[in-house]
Amino acid sequence: xxxxxxxxxxxxxxxxxxxxxxxxxxxxxxxxxxxxxxxxxxxxxxxxxxxxxxxxxxxxxxxxxxxxxxxxxxxxxxxxxxxxxxxxxxxxxxxxxxxxxxxxxxxxxxxxxxxxxxxxxxxxxxxxxxxxxxxxxxxxxxxxxxxxxxxxxxxxxxxxxxxxxxxxxxxxxxxxxxxxxxxxxxxxxxxxxxxxxxxxxxxxxxxxxxxxxxxxxxxxxxxxxxxxxxxxxxxxxxxxxxxxxxxxxxxxxxxxxxxxxxxxxxxxxxxxxxxxxxxxxxxxxxxxxxxxxxxxxxxxxxxxxxxxxxxxxxxxxxxxxxxxxxxxxxxxxxxxxxxxxxxxxxxxxxxxxxxxxxxxxxxxx
Ligand SMILES: Nc1ncnc2c1ncn2[C@@H]1O[C@H](COP(=O)(O)OP(=O)(O)O)[C@@H](O)[C@H]1O
Ligand SMILES: [Mg+2]
Numbered sequence: 001x002x003x004x005x006x007x008x009x010x011x012x013x014x015x016x017x018x019x020x021x022x023x024x025x026x027x028x029x030x031x032x033x034x035x036x037x038x039x040x041x042x043x044x045x046x047x048x049x050x051x052x053x054x055x056x057x058x059x060x061x062x063x064x065x066x067x068x069x070x071x072x073x074x075x076x077x078x079x080x081x082x083x084x085x086x087x088x089x090x091x092x093x094x095x096x097x098x099x100x101x102x103x104x105x106x107x108x109x110x111x112x113x114x115x116x117x118x119x120x121x122x123x124x125x126x127x128x129x130x131x132x133x134x135x136x137x138x139x140x141x142x143x144x145x146x147x148x149x150x151x152x153x154x155x156x157x158x159x160x161x162x163x164x165x166x167x168x169x170x171x172x173x174x175x176x177x178x179x180x181x182x183x184x185x186x187x188x189x190x191x192x193x194x195x196x197x198x199x200x201x202x203x204x205x206x207x208x209x210x211x212x213x214x215x216x217x218x219x220x221x222x223x224x225x226x227x228x229x230x231x232x233x234x235x236x237x238x239x240x241x242x243x244x245x246x247x248x249x250x251x252x253x254x255x256x257x258x259x260x261x262x263x264x265x266x267x268x269x270x271x272x273x274x275x276x277x278x279x280x281x282x283x284x285x286x287x288x289x290x291x292x293x294x295x296x297x298x299x300x301x302x303x304x305x306x307x308x309x310x311x312x313x314x315x316x317x318x319x320x321x322x323x324x325x326x327x328x329x330x331x332x333x334x335x336x337x338x339x340x341x342x343x344x345x346x347x348x349x350x351x352x353x354x355x356x357x358x359x360x361x362x363x364x365x
Pocket of ligand 2: 255259328329
């Protein structure tokens with residue numbers, strides 16, 4: 001290879017590496033600054049190359065310190081719990097950093113290579129895993145109890161029904177109706193609980209998510225009208241079908257939309273947005289961005305989430321409502337995260353005017 005070819009060859013390699021790479025000479029001048037680190041730092045390579053590391057990262061004491069140590073001692077240093085802030089939008093990237101020395105022909109330290117790995121997604125996955133673990137053990141316990149409760153409930157209902165047929169006194173019949181109704185209510189809670197424990201066989205098929213949302217809006221039409229809730233739909237017509245268990249996903253959006261309705265007793269706006277979500281972005285030039293998730297956003301203009309409740313939303317039985325079961329979001333989490341390998345994020349709207357739930361679903365599971 002000619003020197004020029006060799007240069008292009010190494011440049012292409014650096015461009016395709018997803019980790020941020022910075023090379024500094026032993027006087028701390030930057031000689032290499034690859035596209036991944038441009039993306040993370042918000043600094044372009046032309047702004048960085050030739051400058052000193054300190055001039056480009058003035059606030060990053062830890063990077064400067066470890067690079068100094070590497071160049072002085074010739075030892076590799078790493079720090080897995082580290083972050084850098086992108087210049088233009090102040091976005092924080094959790095980063096794992098490895099700094100290694102390299103030598104010249106004589107064996108003297110010629111500089112250091114800094115490898116910065118974006119840990120955003122890994123951190124998120126770890127957090128989800130912890131949450132899922134906790135929910136799984138709670139779910140098993142709850143499902144075990146549910147099983148024990150279901151049988152006596154059946155007996156109770158049967159006996160009340162027999163009694164209702166034997167009795168002529170209208171007043172007592174009314175009491176028995178109450179018993180039967182309440183037993184049915186407990187029974188439906190218990191069935192939800194069973195769902196939380198046992199993994200169900202998914203009935204996967206390609207589904208148009210807009211149809212799922214439309215079905216639910218139709219079902220909830222009366223309560224939406226009664227409460228004077230205005231529905232806004234912003235659908236991306238180009239989103240592909242998703243391979244899901246329609247019945248399960250229907251239940252998820254029913255839970256979320258009912259919560260939104262319940263959060264707006266005096267009316268408001270319910271906004272449904274669908275879009276394609278780019279789960280990872282290939283930085284390399286002339287390679288397309290991968291679109292492998294769809295995002296469904298449900299926003300309301302209700303009371304929003306109090307900071308205290310946010311960490312508990314997916315815990316079974318956590319409810320702030322006098323008649324709530326606290327199972328809606330726990331079950332939704334299980335269906336989305338465990339059964340469909342998607343994600344669910346809950347927070348207040350950016351403008352602070354209510355709650356927002358984001359559901360991410362992989363196009364193919
Ligand atoms: N859109 C929303 N706005 C405000 N709070 C909400 C919203 N959705 C859910 N919540 C809160 O999350 C809790 C748990 O919701 P969920 O699991 O559906 O149980 P439930 O609706 O039976 O209370 C609710 O009690 C409520 O405090
Ligand atoms: Mg609910």
